[in-house]
Amino acid sequence: MADDILRIRTPIGIDYTWSSGPGSVVYMRGLENGKLIGRRCPDCELVYFPPRNGICPRCGVLLAAEVEVGPRGTITTFCVVNVPFLGQTIKIPYVAATILLDGADIGMQHLIQECEAADVRMGMRVEPVWKDKSEWTPSLENILYYKPTGEPDADFDVYARHL
Amino acid sequence: MALHRCAVVGVGQTNHTACRGDVSIAGLVREAVDRALLDANMTLADIDAIVIGKAPDMLEGVMMPELWLTDSLAASGKPLFRVHTAGSVGGSTAIVAAQHVMSGLHKRVLTIAFEKQSDGNAMWALSVPLPFSMPVHAGAGGYFSPIVRSYIRRSGAPSHIGAMVAVKDRTNALKNPYAHLHEDHWTLEKAMESPMLWDPIRFVETCPSSDGAIALVLASEDVADKMPGKKAWVHSTAMRSEPTMFAGRNQVSPRAGEMCAEDVFRKAGITDPLKQIDAVEMYVPFSWFEPMWLENLGFAPKDQGWRFVEDGVTEMTGALPVNASGGVLSSNPIGASGMLRFGEAALQVMGKAGEHQIDGARTALGHAYGGGSQFFAMWVVGSEKN
Numbered sequence: 001m002a003d004d005i006l007r008i009r010t011p012i013g014i015d016y017t018w019s020s021g022p023g024s025v026v027y028m029r030g031l032e033n034g035k036l037i038g039r040r041c042p043d044c045e046l047v048y049f050p051p052r053n054g055i056c057p058r059c060g061v062l063l064a065a066e067v068e069v070g071p072r073g074t075i076t077t078f079c080v081v082n083v084p085f086l087g088q089t090i091k092i093p094y095v096a097a098t099i100l101l102d103g104a105d106i107g108m109q110h111l112i113q114e115c116e117a118a119d120v121r122m123g124m125r126v127e128p129v130w131k132d133k134s135e136w137t138p139s140l141e142n143i144l145y146y147k148p149t150g151e152p153d154a155d156f157d158v159y160a161r162h163l
Numbered sequence: 164m165a166l167h168r169c170a171v172v173g174v175g176q177t178n179h180t181a182c183r184g185d186v187s188i189a190g191l192v193r194e195a196v197d198r199a200l201l202d203a204n205m206t207l208a209d210i211d212a213i214v215i216g217k218a219p220d221m222l223e224g225v226m227m228p229e230l231w232l233t234d235s236l237a238a239s240g241k242p243l244f245r246v247h248t249a250g251s252v253g254g255s256t257a258i259v260a261a262q263h264v265m266s267g268l269h270k271r272v273l274t275i276a277f278e279k280q281s282d283g284n285a286m287w288a289l290s291v292p293l294p295f296s297m298p299v300h301a302g303a304g305g306y307f308s309p310i311v312r313s314y315i316r317r318s319g320a321p322s323h324i325g326a327m328v329a330v331k332d333r334t335n336a337l338k339n340p341y342a343h344l345h346e347d348h349w350t351l352e353k354a355m356e357s358p359m360l361w362d363p364i365r366f367v368e369t370c371p372s373s374d375g376a377i378a379l380v381l382a383s384e385d386v387a388d389k390m391p392g393k394k395a396w397v398h399s400t401a402m403r404s405e406p407t408m409f410a411g412r413n414q415v416s417p418r419a420g421e422m423c424a425e426d427v428f429r430k431a432g433i434t435d436p437l438k439q440i441d442a443v444e445m446y447v448p449f450s451w452f453e454p455m456w457l458e459n460l461g462f463a464p465k466d467q468g469w470r471f472v473e474d475g476v477t478e479m480t481g482a483l484p485v486n487a488s489g490g491v492l493s494s495n496p497i498g499a500s501g502m503l504r505f506g507e508a509a510l511q512v513m514g515k516a517g518e519h520q521i522d523g524a525r526t527a528l529g530h531a532y533g534g535g536s537q538f539f540a541m542w543v544v545g546s547e548k549n
Contacts, residue, residue, distance in 0.1 A: 006184050006185065007184055012224055018294045018295075020295075024295075027295075028295060031295070044410070046410040046411070047410075048410065050295075050296070052408065056409075057406035057408065057409035058406075058409050058410065058411075076309075076313075077309035077310070077312045077313045077316075078309055078312065079301070079304075079305050079308035079309050079312070079361050079362065080359065080361070080362035081299075081301040081305055081361060082358070082359055082360055082361070082362065083286075083301060083302070083304065083360045083361060085286045085287060085290055085301065085302060086284055086286065086287040087287050087290060087291070087292075088290070088301070089292075089298050090298070090299065093362075094299070096299035096300070096301065096305060096309075097309075098309055105410035105411065106408060106409070106410040108296075109296065109297055109299050109300070110297045110299065111297060111299050117362075122312070122313075122316060138295060139294075139295045139296075140295060140296050140297045141297060141298070143297070156316070160317070161411055162410075162411070163310075163313035163316075163317065163413075163414060163415060
């Protein structure tokens, strides 16, 4: 009976075209070639990776000089994700970490593996593990995950201003 | 420019619950509106303008519901528009509505905020992979948990603080008939055993996903003076924003939040917030944000907010009761949550908060934030004219 229908489920999909703009095309081309390329703000001289929109959010000016960053970095902070959700592509529990790449002034998000979640620490030094070169695309997913380098942890003072 | 006075003269909210399958978005909104109009002793015909707000359309999968609501709110021939500032939208919507009155433009303004989360999937909507980045995002909890970890590291707070806030808010919610969660079994010991969902955030320390709406009727001074009921006078409002990501950003205590608090207190003539504010309705979707915002808002010194929690300062019986209503931790229809804070602050100074009334509350703060802690909206309301 139609009278009984209170709710119906109607899934919606969206396909879209992404315009990278000149600011981040350098970053994407870099990834295609296995390099991590950020840009430096000509005013505050801080290095953005990724160079989002090609604009420095503090100064409002176009980012300029290309700077190769990483590949190693420091975990500033992290979350151990233990909640399942629709569309999830990574098996839980997993560590989503904010990684401050060497030479960059802002952290980026990536996955930590080859290490128990309970052993991940703020200040831990990590390095990328890349996919096979034949699978590279203009995406940060070219890096499968980051793993501990075994170097001593960075001092809190070194990354405290990035929290 | 001198501003005109503005008062909250009507407050109406729905019961908040996981799924209101018996009503559409329009029906849910109309329920809150009818209650607010009844409280103000008005009808829709008395209203000059309508301002609505809700969180991103992706959360429900219903694009531009304001088109639909124009019918159900009888907005024919009246201005109606929508405000959007992510999770803080309930707060900024109430502020825009108040500005309609404070500018002298309108005398009776209806403002509404809502979210019907059961119509969509907010966790999915907040975890959509961004192009060319690593798909590690895991909802709002995944975004805020690393920031909570940073706060704990910086402040040296012990790990039970988050659980203490959760137990307080869930217990307060038992006194609020509209709250989504009515759970009377929480103790600190049990809360500490609650599983880590987004370590260091435990399950009990997270907000629910709710269907709900709230509406406020705002009036100019001449209209409010002629009304016999209790009012909440809007002493000041403030909004601030900042980018979600920039190098060197203080993500634990965003500068925009500090500026917003300084501004809202200055305009209300408040020099010592801890002494002069009697009740706070604070946007706390994850319990650790209570000590974090206590510091950001200037109630507690840097790195000391957690001591306020530990000492019971923010309990209903404490010197600065926070979220007597049970807060976002007990009801979270996202788009409505900010206006619920503003409306609950108004109820406190009107003396109409029922069982969760703070005795003698004369001045209250309503607070909301949204996005990656990038939008802030606040108002100070009082039982007397400013």
